[in-house]
Amino acid sequence: MEAKKAGSSLDDLMSSFNTRIAELQELVIARNMYPATSITDLSAVDAALKAMELQLQAIKDRLRDETLAIPKAKSIIGASLQQQKKLQNMSVYVPSFLPERLSITNLETNRCLLPEFSKQDPGFGSLKLEEEPAALPKEKKGRGSPPLWYITADELDSLSSYMRGRLTQEKVNAAINDMATYAEANVQLIAAPKKKLAENLWEKALELRDIAMAEAVKGKHFFIENDIKGPALKLDNTGKAILTVLRHLGRISETRIGHHRVIILLKPQ
Numbered sequence: 001m002e003a004k005k006a007g008s009s010l011d012d013l014m015s016s017f018n019t020r021i022a023e024l025q026e027l028v029i030a031r032n033m034y035p036a037t038s039i040t041d042l043s044a045v046d047a048a049l050k051a052m053e054l055q056l057q058a059i060k061d062r063l064r065d066e067t068l069a070i071p072k073a074k075s076i077i078g079a080s081l082q083q084q085k086k087l088q089n090m091s092v093y094v095p096s097f098l099p100e101r102l103s104i105t106n107l108e109t110n111r112c113l114l115p116e117f118s119k120q121d122p123g124f125g126s127l128k129l130e131e132e133p134a135a136l137p138k139e140k141k142g143r144g145s146p147p148l149w150y151i152t153a154d155e156l157d158s159l160s161s162y163m164r165g166r167l168t169q170e171k172v173n174a175a176i177n178d179m180a181t182y183a184e185a186n187v188q189l190i191a192a193p194k195k196k197l198a199e200n201l202w203e204k205a206l207e208l209r210d211i212a213m214a215e216a217v218k219g220k221h222f223f224i225e226n227d228i229k230g231p232a233l234k235l236d237n238t239g240k241a242i243l244t245v246l247r248h249l250g251r252i253s254e255t256r257i258g259h260h261r262v263i264i265l266l267k268p269q
Contacts, residue, residue, distance in 0.1 A: 148177065151245075
């Protein structure tokens with residue numbers, strides 16, 4: 001009996017060892033299963049986590065910069081709104097059409113000058129200019145530029161519908177630019193010496209000088225009806241309506257000197 005018990009215990013012990021060995025073998029197999037793939041996957045996860053950390057840090061830095069810039073942005077917006085209000089107030093008095101008056105005037109004057117005098121030496125030209133008698137009275141030298149007294153939308157709306165017709169603020173103010181151009185051209189024509197004027201313009205210059213000496217015109221910018229040749233102001237129905245409106249609004253006055261209809265540009269009082 002004792003021998004049988006000893007053999008049974010030994011069999012149990014061997015079975016236990018065999019079971020333990022089998023479990024250890026399964027653990028080793030499980031640990032070494034796909035070792036290369038596991039390492040690659042873990043490396044990729046680590047790299048992705050590091051990239052996400054860098055992106056998160058960059059986002060935090062950007063948010064901090066934007067937060068610091070908010071007060072500056074608010075001050076810039078406030079200044080921009082103030083500037084916008086000023087420009088809106090100024091735009092009421094400025095027409096949408098602004099031709100280059102000085103360049104047009106200079107072009108017309110250059111066409112009037114004789115070609116031979118345009119090639120003269122500057123020193124010789126100044127000498128000839130000194131020999132010419134003064135053509136303008138002293139009052140004219142201090143005139144400055146012709147007035148550009150534009151109308152406002154409120155002024156145009158205040159007119160009666162039959163007087164206003166289809167006129168717009170832009171059309172009327174463009175005509176004011178033309179009138180200033182005519183007046184500036186006349187000032188240069190009056191001041192030009194005789195030898196610098198073409199033959200056909202000398203008689204007109206003399207007529208303009210006589211008009212400029214009249215009591216109603218003296219010291220003021222003016223043009224005559226024959227000067228009206230566009231581009232915005234013409235001797236048509238629209239042009240006549242514009243002159244009527246400007247006369248009613250106190251921008252111009254008219255007088256007749258000899259056979260000329262003279263339009264005088266007025267300044268704000």
